[in-house]
């Protein structure tokens with residue numbers, strides 16, 4: 001197979017042999033997959049030569065944009081020297097050492113050690129086992145329960161799925177595994193009822209307090225949460241939420257895990273999302289922006305407090321992966337972080353392109369189809385509603401309008417993600433003002449086209 005094969009032939013082979021993730025593969029094969037053949041900056045090229053603006057940075061991960069030669073060159077150099085060796089059995093290698101040092105430098109001061117893996121899911125499986133090991137080491141083995149939020153997303157392994165709150169995923173495979181509980185999410189637009197955002201933020205935070213007190217602090221090991229829920233639909237919590245959660249956790253001896261797989265590496269205009277909200281986690285799972293997706297890599301940043309139990313106390317942590325700290329992936333991550341630092345992309349999101357795109361994205365909130373336009377840093381959502389101004393009235397068959405709008409967007413040359421009936425963007429941090437204008441213009445046209453189509457179908 002090569003890029004030069006005609007689309008139909010590529011589609012047929014894909015349909016014959018490829019079982020896609022998170023896909024009704026039968027339905028996809030009837031429709032035909034979209035073949036992305038090249039990418040540069042924020043632009044994708046498909047097998048028919050269409051240029052598409054990648055409003056999702058791949059899957060929330062291509063911080064530095066696609067096609068950076070210097071990352072490819074760094075990986076190539078590393079591969080010619082040491083293409084692979086493991087970090088088990090008392091061995092290590094220069095790239096993983098350099099990366100671990102770099103992560104200690106760019107992360108909040110309490111983080112000085114990293115456990116490496118190959119994905120965000122594996123990072124959360126590592127968290128699951130590390131938390132249990134920590135409390136064993138601290139002489140409190142009965143502290144086992146980990147609390148997450150409904151509609152949180154922490155991956156697709158057994159622990160990742162269990163810690164996440166996606167009910168449809170739990171139902172496929174009889175999850176969650178024992179010892180995981182979920183509390184409501186701080187989703188004011190969809191679940192705030194008659195409360196103001198401020199009141200709802202406090203209410204949602206106190207659901208954590210209620211859950212801890214219900215199970216007993218002596219049985220609860222940790223609370224895991226994304227600073228902003230990504231795959232759940234860019235759920236930006238009310239301002240009152242995180243300070244109240246921090247107060248609740250400070251009063252109790254429970255570990256706080258901030259899942260930074262999406263919010264890390266500049267997405268919110270800070271190196272980590274926890275810093276944006278002024279919260280102080282004990283563990284931070286990372287992936288995605290760590291390498292900008294150039295090679296698969298994840299990890300868990302371990303605070304000095306947790307390291308005291310799982311490292312400094314001695315004892316073997318019976319956990320790890322063949323590719324933990326993979327040298328070529330570490331080289332990609334180092335080159336990626338070098339670009340983020342050299343081009344000051346985190347500051348750019350905070351002070352330049354973030355405010356620039358936020359203002360224009362929020363202006364889309366004027367559209368008759370949009371119930372709320374929200375964006376923090378460079379991650380945003382548009383809630384599509386049948387009746388503007390009425391949060392309580394949703395489209396029937398949740399997701400139908402979202403999927404329609406997403407497909408119209410792709411046809412118009414912009415990739416947005418649909419979650420339920422919300423449209424989501426999470427563009428590369430390098431997007432220019434001009435490209436941001438193009439993104440917003442195509443999004444506006446997409447809303448108009450969707451509105452016209454819904455009218456034609458009599459759905460509004």
Ligand SMILES: Cc1ncc(COP(=O)(O)O)c(CNc2cccc(C(=O)O)c2)c1O
Pocket residue numbers: 059118119120121122124153154155156160226230231259260261262287288417
């Ligand atoms: C917060 C968070 N934590 C963990 C994971 C799992 O990472 P891996 O996929 O590398 O195992 C994620 C991943 N998030 C993710 C992955 C794939 C698709 C989508 C989507 O929104 O369509 C989101 C994530 O968003």
